[in-house]
Amino acid sequence: MTDRLDLLYSETEDDLRAAVRALLADRAGHTVLLDRIETDAPYVPGLWKSLATDIGAAGLLVPEKLGGQGASHREAAVVLEELGRAVTPVPYLTSAVAATETLLALAAESAPAAGLLAAVADGGTVAVLAVPLSTAPDADPPHGPAVPAVADAPAADVLLAPRADGLYAVPAEEAAIEPQTPLDLTRPLARVTTEPGTGTRLAGPEAARAAVRRGLLAGAGLLASEQLGLAERCLEDTVRYTRERHQFNRPVGSFQALKHRMAQVWLDVVGARAAARAAADALAQGAPDAPLTVAVAQAYCSRVAVRAAEECVQLHGGIGMTWEHPAHLALKRAKADQLAFGPAGRHQDTVAALADLPAPR
Amino acid sequence: MTGPHPTAPGADELRALTRAFLDAHPPATTDRTDFLRARFDAGLAWVHYPAGLGGLDAPRALQAVVDAELAAAGAPDNDPRRIGIGLGMAAPTLLAYGSDEVKRRFLKPLWAGEEVWCQLFSEPGAGSDLAALGTRAVRDGDHWVVDGQKVWTSSAHLARWAILIARTDPDAPKHRGITYFVCDMTDPGVEVRPLRQITGEAEFNEVFLTGVRIPDAHRLGEAGDGWRVAQTTLMNERVSIGGARVPREGGMIGKLAATWRERPELRTHELHRRLLDLWVDAEVARLTGERLRQQLVAGQPGPEGSAMKLGFARLNQAISGLEVELLGDEGLLYGEWAMTRPELVDFTGRDAGYRYLRSKGNSIEGGTSEVLLNIVAERVLGLPSEPRNDKDVPWKDLAR
CATH class of the missing domain: 2.40.110.10 (Butyryl-CoA Dehydrogenase, subunit A, domain 2)
Structure with a gap:
């Protein structure tokens, strides 16, 4: 229950954060990203191996006996805070969280799922759920052969495809993956088609539905940490810029009209941190009310990230509207994240159902 | 205040001292004022205060050990809500700046609630x-x-x-x-x-x-x-703000949610969306308070405390405003306009109209929300202050 949630960061988590932050600063600064996002290969070469395998971030959710690091959602959430801060294109949320959590639900019953889980946990294999990025945890994903807006499909080695008769693991070379032009250039999307008969069946329909739901719930819950990191970074950049930028013979950050807006964003970030930590810890504990805590975190943090990114663009003035300044990377990620794993309204509906606040008849 | 005294008692010793004190002054048969005075003299009033002034030079966090023993024994307390200004504001200032004579004269009746x-x-x-x-x-x-x-x-x-x-x-x-x-x-x-x-x-x-x-x-x-x-x-x-754990729906949102559940005939879609917005915000505010509490317990106080009052004011105003609308015809009524003199203020007390009006003060009292936003911007975010023209001018020459 939320009364027992640990909302702080441990020393181990602080160390992991420092390692990820240093890696991203070294290899995936915004000029690197700007050079790559319009090419066919937006992912920075070698970065996934460094993060997933060398640091070991891909296996945080997976117990050691299943080939992982035996950590939890709390540590994965810290990795996502850093990935959100740097708006990094890596298939972490999709492969190391949503697909991994789905496979974890099946590993005890399915040898192929356990085998794939171990391969995904060491970072050598990238697996993504073949569902639209906007699929909410309590939604029924589409079962047709062609699925639009599958996040990180261009990076995937294996697609996890829900079909009417269960969940299938389909090798990427047996699927048709047509890249789409995404609003958020740092999270590539593709239309994925897996024909019936391809792939290995991991579970029947009922187990598949529960496993995918669990994967999407973890994705939604930890997305809140990505949104937290992004919002915090936007605020820091905005504060730094408005302290330095002078107009009317003063730093523009000394004007109360701007200061109050930044202070409001700070209040939102403080709330987002509590909400995101609560979601991560509830998932880590397997708390019975984790679905409610996740819905609260999503309903709140998606709004905070968009607001922080929009304020970042506005308070930067003209420079914030240029392609060369990274503010637009954060804005596009924040806006796309608002839809990822279900829009805020959908999470509010979940709150209404779980907190007994029914809609009018 | 400095750290604990080198010979300060630890938790076990405080527990033993409290039990011995309770044996000597059984709450059931001791007059309330006598009990409180004796508790002060025993150094169990506020253990982090100096010996002789109601304390034992112990770490502040250990007060919880004493309080738990006293509560378990059904001991009377000093009704801290009635004497909040004395305990929270006057006492620390008297302790820091008062002469020995001043401290000895004022602290005991202040703590025991004999002098408001x-x-x-x-x-x-x-x-x-x-x-x-x-x-x-x-x-x-x-x-x-x-x-x-x-x-x-x-x-x-x-x-x-x-x-x-x-x-x-x-x-x-x-x-x-x-x-x-x-x-x-x-x-x-x-x-x-x-x-x-x-x-x-x-x-x-x-x-x-x-x-x-x-x-x-x-x-x-x-x-x-x-x-x-x-x-x-x-x-x-x-510092005195923040303390106890709050359960989900613990504040004003609980009143609104209860009305929503009990009165399905009042529900509309527009009100439903706003209710859910506020419910989520209130839950996040609760988690923020809980996180702040955990930081304080872990000895890592952060600037998040400034966020609490700002959020609390905005939420109370929005929640009580929605509640008046939800009530429809009943929202047009008001309990009682008579000029009473309440001794204790309960923000969630009385009717929705009262809560709506009283919560308007939440963004004014104890620092307006606008001033608090300035404080966040300047002290937390490090933004430059507005140019000032009142700092080095004699007070008598300032515009009034």
């Missing part, structure tokens, strides 16, 4: 800009003579003593000409009048000071150093 304290800070012309205050204190031999007007004083009509800041040097810039005093509320020059507020009741007072005589022995800190002394008071006001 109030705070004479705000003035009609000095609200957000408190340092501009104009109440004058003029030296007269061994005394100071005070003339002026204070406002928004809770408990003034119940108080025996007040902490007071007054202007002693009008020629100095405003922050440097203020002195801090203990004021006797029974002085014939003190007149307390109820201040009726928009809810109809009068929680607060106006206090008129005319030729009030204060012995120099009741000055706290040096003459002209009152602003710095007042920072101790105000800092402790903030």
